[in-house]
Amino acid sequence: MSRIDPDRVQVILATDCGSTTTKAILIQKIDGVFRQTHRGEAPTTVEEPFADVTMGVLNAVTETQELAGRRLIDADGRIIQPASGDEGCDIYISTSSAGGGLQMMVAGVIRQMTAESAKRAALGAGAIVMDVIAANDKRRPHEQIQRIRELRPDMILVSGGVDGGTTTHVVRLAELIAPAKPRPRFGSEYTLPIIYAGNADAAPLVADVITDGFDLTVVDNLRPVLERENLGPARDAIHDLFLEHVMAHAPGYDKLIQWTDAPIMPTPGAVGNILETIARERGINVVGVDIGGATTDVFSVFDGVFNRTVSANLGMSYSISNVCAEAGMDNILRWVHIPMDARELRNRVKNKMIRPTTIPQSLEALVFEQAVAREALRLAYLQHKEFATTLKGVQRQRTVGDTFSQESSGETIVDNMALNLLVASGGVLSHAPSMRQTAMLLIDAFEPEGFTTLAKDSIFMMPHLGVLAEVHPQASVEVFERDCLIHLGAVAAAAGSGKPGQACFRYQVRGDTLEASGEMRVGDMKLYPLGLGETARVAIQPERGFDFGAGPGRAVERDVEGGTVGLILDARGRPLQVEGGVEGWVRALELYPEGSVA
Amino acid sequence: MRRWITASACLVWTTAAAAQVPGGPTGLEAVDYPWDNGTRIQLTWSLSPDDDTLLGYAVRRRLADDPQQTLIDILPPGTSAYTVPDLDPELAYLFAVTAIAQDNTESAPASTLAPVTPSVQAFDGTRLWFMVTLVLFSGAVVVFIRMARTGRDLKVRKIAGLEAVTEAVGRATEMGRSCLYVPGIQDMNDIQTIASMNVLSHVARTAAEYDAKLEVPTSKSLVMTAARETVETAFLSAGRPDAYNPDLIYYVTDEQFGFVAYAQGMMVREKPAACFYLGSFFAESLILAEMGNSIGAIQVAGTAQPAQLPFFVAACDYTLIGEEFFAASAYLSGEPDQMGSLKGQDVGKLIVAVGILAGVGGMTLAAVTGSDLIQSMVDYFTQRMLT
Numbered sequence: 001m002s003r004i005d006p007d008r009v010q011v012i013l014a015t016d017c018g019s020t021t022t023k024a025i026l027i028q029k030i031d032g033v034f035r036q037t038h039r040g041e042a043p044t045t046v047e048e049p050f051a052d053v054t055m056g057v058l059n060a061v062t063e064t065q066e067l068a069g070r071r072l073i074d075a076d077g078r079i080i081q082p083a084s085g086d087e088g089c090d091i092y093i094s095t096s097s098a099g100g101g102l103q104m105m106v107a108g109v110i111r112q113m114t115a116e117s118a119k120r121a122a123l124g125a126g127a128i129v130m131d132v133i134a135a136n137d138k139r140r141p142h143e144q145i146q147r148i149r150e151l152r153p154d155m156i157l158v159s160g161g162v163d164g165g166t167t168t169h170v171v172r173l174a175e176l177i178a179p180a181k182p183r184p185r186f187g188s189e190y191t192l193p194i195i196y197a198g199n200a201d202a203a204p205l206v207a208d209v210i211t212d213g214f215d216l217t218v219v220d221n222l223r224p225v226l227e228r229e230n231l232g233p234a235r236d237a238i239h240d241l242f243l244e245h246v247m248a249h250a251p252g253y254d255k256l257i258q259w260t261d262a263p264i265m266p267t268p269g270a271v272g273n274i275l276e277t278i279a280r281e282r283g284i285n286v287v288g289v290d291i292g293g294a295t296t297d298v299f300s301v302f303d304g305v306f307n308r309t310v311s312a313n314l315g316m317s318y319s320i321s322n323v324c325a326e327a328g329m330d331n332i333l334r335w336v337h338i339p340m341d342a343r344e345l346r347n348r349v350k351n352k353m354i355r356p357t358t359i360p361q362s363l364e365a366l367v368f369e370q371a372v373a374r375e376a377l378r379l380a381y382l383q384h385k386e387f388a389t390t391l392k393g394v395q396r397q398r399t400v401g402d403t404f405s406q407e408s409s410g411e412t413i414v415d416n417m418a419l420n421l422l423v424a425s426g427g428v429l430s431h432a433p434s435m436r437q438t439a440m441l442l443i444d445a446f447e448p449e450g451f452t453t454l455a456k457d458s459i460f461m462m463p464h465l466g467v468l469a470e471v472h473p474q475a476s477v478e479v480f481e482r483d484c485l486i487h488l489g490a491v492a493a494a495a496g497s498g499k500p501g502q503a504c505f506r507y508q509v510r511g512d513t514l515e516a517s518g519e520m521r522v523g524d525m526k527l528y529p530l531g532l533g534e535t536a537r538v539a540i541q542p543e544r545g546f547d548f549g550a551g552p553g554r555a556v557e558r559d560v561e562g563g564t565v566g567l568i569l570d571a572r573g574r575p576l577q578v579e580g581g582v583e584g585w586v587r588a589l590e591l592y593p594e595g596s597v598a
Numbered sequence: 599m600r601r602w603i604t605a606s607a608c609l610v611w612t613t614a615a616a617a618q619v620p621g622g623p624t625g626l627e628a629v630d631y632p633w634d635n636g637t638r639i640q641l642t643w644s645l646s647p648d649d650d651t652l653l654g655y656a657v658r659r660r661l662a663d664d665p666q667q668t669l670i671d672i673l674p675p676g677t678s679a680y681t682v683p684d685l686d687p688e689l690a691y692l693f694a695v696t697a698i699a700q701d702n703t704e705s706a707p708a709s710t711l712a713p714v715t716p717s718v719q720a721f722d723g724t725r726l727w728f729m730v731t732l733v734l735f736s737g738a739v740v741v742f743i744r745m746a747r748t749g750r751d752l753k754v755r756k757i758a759g760l761e762a763v764t765e766a767v768g769r770a771t772e773m774g775r776s777c778l779y780v781p782g783i784q785d786m787n788d789i790q791t792i793a794s795m796n797v798l799s800h801v802a803r804t805a806a807e808y809d810a811k812l813e814v815p816t817s818k819s820l821v822m823t824a825a826r827e828t829v830e831t832a833f834l835s836a837g838r839p840d841a842y843n844p845d846l847i848y849y850v851t852d853e854q855f856g857f858v859a860y861a862q863g864m865m866v867r868e869k870p871a872a873c874f875y876l877g878s879f880f881a882e883s884l885i886l887a888e889m890g891n892s893i894g895a896i897q898v899a900g901t902a903q904p905a906q907l908p909f910f911v912a913a914c915d916y917t918l919i920g921e922e923f924f925a926a927s928a929y930l931s932g933e934p935d936q937m938g939s940l941k942g943q944d945v946g947k948l949i950v951a952v953g954i955l956a957g958v959g960g961m962t963l964a965a966v967t968g969s970d971l972i973q974s975m976v977d978y979f980t981q982r983m984l985t
Binding site for chain 1 (some may be wrong): 756758759761762764765768769771772773774775806807810894895896907908911912914915916917920
């Protein structure tokens, strides 16, 4: 990988090798600003008969170069670097989630402490965590060994003990892994990488236990003291080993690694990276969601703390049955505003599961799919809230004033009132026939409070930009703001509850193109047009018991940005009460106008 | 002339005599007091014609077979009814009521003609409110126990101190240090020490599951024995009987400050990562808690000693306050009978709290407004409902 001078970069090529599709985007500097100009895609070629990921990459890049009129591949089938005139690119980067992505197992001493930190490190690096082994996971040692043996992870992250803390528990974890000898997915020649990020005193003892058949890497403790997490070294080690071991054994990746100017990152890790960068650069709190067919990823950055969760059984095709089982059909149908036959719906669920690529052909099918999506997103967000917590096992300082309000540690750090930007990606959100439907899906599932900007990832570009942020942060932020996100608009939602029809808040909106004022009653929703690039000043006077961030009943004034949907005023209260039916909300936002679906 | 003088003298004498002996009450009736325990008779009579000038009425009683009368009470003028208390349900009584003039002369008595015997009824009406309260309190307990047994989820407020036990033991495990449990300095006859054993069982079970070291110094030998049995049972139920070490549960001294000195020294030397102080504590509370704080331990305290609570709250991470401490057993076990009792008792406490608020509010209103109606309601509340 060559050194890059950011000032001389004019053309950037990025690819994302997904399980089914490889997507390429071309970013060019136009009038001094980086813009995403062209994109192409082709089927991924990791599996037989091709068994070479670079073939798919070249196909996707070929489509891009044809659209761009810029030669990117030379006669030998290599990406031309650096750019000169009308050919080549200055930076080539790639992410990968092909072959199921990075599958890891993590281990720690206490499930809620070092094991949880290890899980956070693995998820943050873009891995799928298959299981967490801990001293207090209520499994007998032979059960734990059996589980490790069955899992066949790509990598294991072992943590445990603060520096100078327990060594016996940590060594005991190593003694579970060593005899289990988990068989890797990539054949017998693969040496299973194990990252040890635990008590430094125990490292030599762990090295004595984990010897043959493993590749042990020791990094700094991810929990040097219980009061602080140090996930960076473990995450970096995961990325390095992902390249050296996992990618190196995947078909064609050895070539792809040589082509790229930055290490290939797991796709979710890259998405997390760009959201973390944006949150840091703008000083905001961000939640991102990527709902797929089998899984739903939720990313959040609150007060600079990044968290990612993968809800493995919540998705819109392979996992749709599980969503229905977990949420319950009644909870799904509460989002439906037209009569539906339960038996037909069950058939529809199973059909979607066995034919995952089908898309809704009727209004009824669309409404039902979006109802399922609401529940999948809601459940995924609940799981995320439970995971994204303050550190446990930390000593607390109190005063006598805390007598009756002793907050315990491990409280969620996800605060919907403090949320500034909510970003959606994934088929059901990105490809909804109407942007209003996407906005409403987000509002119903995530229940943002106060003022929140809604956006969606236009062409699932976030992975590309995540890895680009590693080599050229300026380019990634510029493209993210201008081309990646489609701003849907803003939502102003009241937190609190009241009886339907009761006064909720009064509002006044002043902007260049919009002047409005009025009163909202509990259960009301209103949409005002506020186009892309337009801003307005919204003044809200909530009634007693309702909050927009300044406290119950306190007035708030805020500038909001418009988007393709506009400004949504939401007086339904939080937590959302859906029992009264959704017809009124569907009508207020004209979510499903006649003839909108074939 | 002599006849006129004699006649005048007679008139003056007659007038003086009439002023000294007031007209007596009439129509005295005595009936058994209804719905009582056979100790009362209800008397009623018609007022004396001189009621306005009277000092009052004297009520006397005597046994039917004994001529000796006993003065029971002197009542203010205008009183025409009286409940005679403290009678024997086995005996028959006769009553007399006389009017007393300002100069203490008494009228002719109004007497009962036939003896009256107080009789015992099946239910004492004066205890009606007591019964209502009893039914409400115990009824709530019974109802909640039945609800819990049917599998209904009874919501109990989260008690942070008990939730934190796993966190504290987890911290000790991660840090490779021990857990210290002090079950107070009182003996096993103290209810707080007994409650402490319930929490010790939970702590010990968690320590067994996490494979953490648990040390329990005691200041009473009997507490040591009880603690050993508790911890052994907890280790057994956690499936780790092999990890149980009785030597870690030991007697130090009965002396309050001797015990504290030992505990402090031990904390400085071994630096336990989790300290639990649950039981009855006195002056040593702050000494122990401050020491634990200085060595960086997560501390969970619990006591029903109000004077010690502020010290624990200020110096510890989590504190179980009074009732929370006693509720620990039900909270931790989740057993239906205990949970039902806990919820039922909460209802009782709620009723008491509402009663206190109503009483204080009523008294204040009566004093401020001078309203007779409110005062009579308060009187009824304090004298009838609460007695």
